[in-house]
Amino acid sequence: MEKESRHGAADGILTWYRPQSRIPEDPVLLRHHEIAEADHRVLNPFTEEKLLLLGEVSRIGSGTRILDLACGKGEMLCRWATAFGSTGHGVDLSEVFLAAARERATELDVAESVSFEQGDAGQYRAPGRFDVVACLGATWIGGGLTGTIELMRSAVASGGLLLIGEPYWTDEPPEAAYQAFGFAPDEFTSLAGTLDRFEAAGLELVEMVLADLDSWDRYVASQWWTIHEWLKANPDDPDAPAMREFADTSRRTYLAYNRRYLGWEVFALRDTGAAATGLA
Numbered sequence: 001m002e003k004e005s006r007h008g009a010a011d012g013i014l015t016w017y018r019p020q021s022r023i024p025e026d027p028v029l030l031r032h033h034e035i036a037e038a039d040h041r042v043l044n045p046f047t048e049e050k051l052l053l054l055g056e057v058s059r060i061g062s063g064t065r066i067l068d069l070a071c072g073k074g075e076m077l078c079r080w081a082t083a084f085g086s087t088g089h090g091v092d093l094s095e096v097f098l099a100a101a102r103e104r105a106t107e108l109d110v111a112e113s114v115s116f117e118q119g120d121a122g123q124y125r126a127p128g129r130f131d132v133v134a135c136l137g138a139t140w141i142g143g144g145l146t147g148t149i150e151l152m153r154s155a156v157a158s159g160g161l162l163l164i165g166e167p168y169w170t171d172e173p174p175e176a177a178y179q180a181f182g183f184a185p186d187e188f189t190s191l192a193g194t195l196d197r198f199e200a201a202g203l204e205l206v207e208m209v210l211a212d213l214d215s216w217d218r219y220v221a222s223q224w225w226t227i228h229e230w231l232k233a234n235p236d237d238p239d240a241p242a243m244r245e246f247a248d249t250s251r252r253t254y255l256a257y258n259r260r261y262l263g264w265e266v267f268a269l270r271d272t273g274a275a276a277t278g279l280a
């Protein structure tokens, strides 16, 4: 019961970043996202067009080897294998999302090029080095941005690329926004502040692709329809009250704060081998 109400106040992408989502054994939160994002292919505020653009600007080519930590439904690996001839391995906690990823790989005829495994990406030890290591929208896996960079660094080949999807504040949010999101004030920062964090970790920003308000709408607003339909079909499901609250809170927080104050970006970064000290 305590667990259900803990997850009742939820909002689209934002619950992913709450402290409880860092607990890999949390089936309730995961189940609610599996319901809310049942009709999504990309589990982030990126359209498929932006995903392909990210592949282009990241110079993904034939034979590029990619590791995708918290890969969701594997859309990035599958689409890039089709469009660019890359290969890839994805790790995610959700068996539901991974089943969709494998199905998608078969549908796009790239099952030979991509593979997926279930597990905690924060504990994943890569068997070798990859040309590209990605973590799009899941930097809690390493306990925050800095820890996740270290995790990714250990799996990337020399001269390789890190792709990190991360929220940032587009404007100074009011106190109420932190409360609504459940974020600590210093958890995310401005775009320039995020650059400072990358540079302090010894990374050079070499490209980036930005989510925009339309792509945010596609990610968040489309969940309301999915939940609405799910509730119609499953009115007596034990998860129904929490899913109703999920949608209610998502709508309110998204319209009041998310659209105005929160951006999302995928940053393409190279290791300079010169980490500064003293910055989180």
Ligand SMILES: C[S@@+](CC[C@H](N)C(=O)[O-])C[C@H]1O[C@@H](n2cnc3c(N)ncnc32)[C@H](O)[C@@H]1O
Pocket: 013, 016, 021, 022, 024, 030, 041, 042, 043, 044, 069, 070, 071, 072, 073, 074, 075, 091, 092, 093, 094, 097, 119, 120, 121, 122, 135, 136, 137, 138, 141
């Ligand atoms: C916001 S979604 C992003 C998914 C994917 N990167 C995308 O852009 O479509 C977050 C993903 O992280 C996964 N996840 C959460 N915690 C994880 C962990 N500790 N290890 C592996 N996957 C995790 C969830 O199952 C979900 O697929």
